[in-house]
Amino acid sequence: MPLNYDEIMRLESVGDEFRYADRETMLYALGVGFGRDPLHAAELKFVYENDLQTVPTFATVIGWSQATLARSGINYLMVVHGEQRLTLHRPLPAQAEVVADERVTGCIDKGEGKGALILMEKVIREKHSGAKLCTLGSTIFARGDGGFGGPKEGAPVPHALPTRAPDLEVACDTRPDQTFLYALSGDRNPLHRDPNVAKLAGYPRPILHGLCTYGTACRAVVSSVCKYDAKKITGFDARFSAPVFPGETIVTEIWVDGCVVSFRCKLKEREAVVLNNGRCTLA
Numbered sequence: 378m379p380l381n382y383d384e385i386m387r388l389e390s391v392g393d394e395f396r397y398a399d400r401e402t403m404l405y406a407l408g409v410g411f412g413r414d415p416l417h418a419a420e421l422k423f424v425y426e427n428d429l430q431t432v433p434t435f436a437t438v439i440g441w442s443q444a445t446l447a448r449s450g451i452n453y454l455m456v457v458h459g460e461q462r463l464t465l466h467r468p469l470p471a472q473a474e475v476v477a478d479e480r481v482t483g484c485i486d487k488g489e490g491k492g493a494l495i496l497m498e499k500v501i502r503e504k505h506s507g508a509k510l511c512t513l514g515s516t517i518f519a520r521g522d523g524g525f526g527g528p529k530e531g532a533p534v535p536h537a538l539p540t541r542a543p544d545l546e547v548a549c550d551t552r553p554d555q556t557f558l559y560a561l562s563g564d565r566n567p568l569h570r571d572p573n574v575a576k577l578a579g580y581p582r583p584i585l586h587g588l589c590t591y592g593t594a595c596r597a598v599v600s601s602v603c604k605y606d607a608k609k610i611t612g613f614d615a616r617f618s619a620p621v622f623p624g625e626t627i628v629t630e631i632w633v634d635g636c637v638v639s640f641r642c643k644l645k646e647r648e649a650v651v652l653n654n655g656r657c658t659l660a
Contacts, residue, residue, distance in 0.1 A: 441563025
């Protein structure tokens with residue numbers, strides 16, 4: 378059944394309450410690769426409750442829910458994450474009770490056989506103070522749902538990377554079993570763990586969660602540009618361009634221009650850009 382543009386644009390989930398503790402904060406950090414070396418003193422503060430610091434991209438899994446998108450009528454087997462945007466209004470606490478409001482902000486028809494883009498926005502606030510913690514924006518690429526007669530324009534403009542050579546590169550390994558660990562942070566899509574589902578979706582084997590790749594890129598910036606001071610990051614945007622298979626090495630190319638850090642992720646083992654048009658803003 379074709380998507381109904383008017384119905385999709387009315388979709389929202391308001392006042393959803395969630396709670397997370399230091400356990401979830403540390404689990405996410407482990408899921409994107411922090412703490413591989415248990416003697417690395419600078420990484421301990423992300424995976425050990427003594428003076429715990431939160432990885433900025435943990436914001437993407439706070440109160441993980443697909444309730445809004447589940448009512449859209451899209452073919453979930455053909456869905457991939459297109460882009461992720463994050464604005465941090467303050468550093469994320471290591472534990473909190475929060476309230477989330479989510480809504481659809483756009484639905485773009487790429488044409489019959491070309492899919493559709495659904496733009497989402499989620500605002501997360503501290504429950505008791507009402508203080509805004511972060512605003513998340515995402516672009517969902519529904520590969521099987523184009524041609525419904527919706528608008529053709531309105532997609533976000535990607536950040537342009539510098540034309541010079543990268544200022545630095547950071548290589549981050551991924552584990553063959555990393556999707557199982559990362560899934561415990563909320564995204565239990567079987568595409569990332571079940572070989573049969575992956576084949577139905579057109580992949581030879583399960584692929585790494587796109588948001589795990591995104592978190593790994595944040596790990597690269599935190600460990601290099603930020604010198605492990607994650608509180609410096611106030612924004613983190615990127616476009617997903619190709620899948621990563623668990624066990625591959627993600628190499629993040631980084632350009633530093635004042636408070637704007639541009640980045641792109643490629644793979645060590647094969648020719649592929651997996652994350653593109655990255656833009657990290659620093660306080």
